[in-house]
Amino acid sequence: MAIGNYPGAAQAFAELARGAVTRNGPRAPLLLLQAGRMRILAGQIPLGMTHLQQGLGLFAARGLWQQFRNSGQRVVTELSQCGLTGQAKQIEATLKTNLPAGFVPGPGAGLEKTKRVLPTNCPGCGGPLHADEVQWTDEITAECSYCGSAVRAE
Ligand SMILES: [Zn+2]
Numbered sequence: 001m002a003i004g005n006y007p008g009a010a011q012a013f014a015e016l017a018r019g020a021v022t023r024n025g026p027r028a029p030l031l032l033l034q035a036g037r038m039r040i041l042a043g044q045i046p047l048g049m050t051h052l053q054q055g056l057g058l059f060a061a062r063g064l065w066q067q068f069r070n071s072g073q074r075v076v077t078e079l080s081q082c083g084l085t086g087q088a089k090q091i092e093a094t095l096k097t098n099l100p101a102g103f104v105p106g107p108g109a110g111l112e113k114t115k116r117v118l119p120t121n122c123p124g125c126g127g128p129l130h131a132d133e134v135q136w137t138d139e140i141t142a143e144c145s146y147c148g149s150a151v152r153a154e
Contacts, residue, residue: 006038006039006041006042006043007038007042007044009038009042010035010038010039010041010042010044010048013031013034013035013038013146014035014039014051016031016035016146017031017032017034017035017051017055021058026135027145027146027148028055028058029055029056029058029059029062029064029067029071030055030071030133030145030146031055031145031146032051032052032054032055032058033051033052033055033056033071033075034127034128034146035048035051035055036048036049036050036051036052036054036055036075037052037075037078039051040052040079040082040084040087041082045084045087049087049090052075052091053090053091053094055071056068056071056072056075056091056094056095056098059071059072060098065099065100065103066105067133068095068098068099069095069099069103069105070130070132070133071133072091072092072094072095073095074130074133075088075091076088076091076092076095079091116131116139116140116142116153116154117131117153117154118130118131118134118142118151118153118154119151122144122146122147122149122151123149123151124144124147124149124151125144125146125147125149127144127145127146127147129142129144129145129151131153133145134151137150140152140153141153
């Protein structure tokens, strides 16, 4: 990934995601989202969009609305930054259509105490880390969403 091998990285994440989906593993949605990002960076836009929608769909199916919304909004921002405004609109529409009417975004719900600075990428697998997407195992330790490594916050 560091050297820009996006098709290879996309393939690797897609395979990890497939395994996680089969096992119904907790990391399946984020792995799908990451596979989608890599596909898009590799120029494989339609395939990337499929992965992104599948990843968000899994969050929705599991009722993880906070993660659904946070990850979805990040994807929208990233797509817009790539100039893919049409695709960004599609994801925005997915968010709007799926979020339950009563959903109130928890601004920093549980984030206050875990507002730590994580390394931008997992030292183990190189996957991107976001404080609001990872699972925190304690105050200063997060679990990498991709490989499960324990990552220490600063
Ligand atoms: Zn990792």
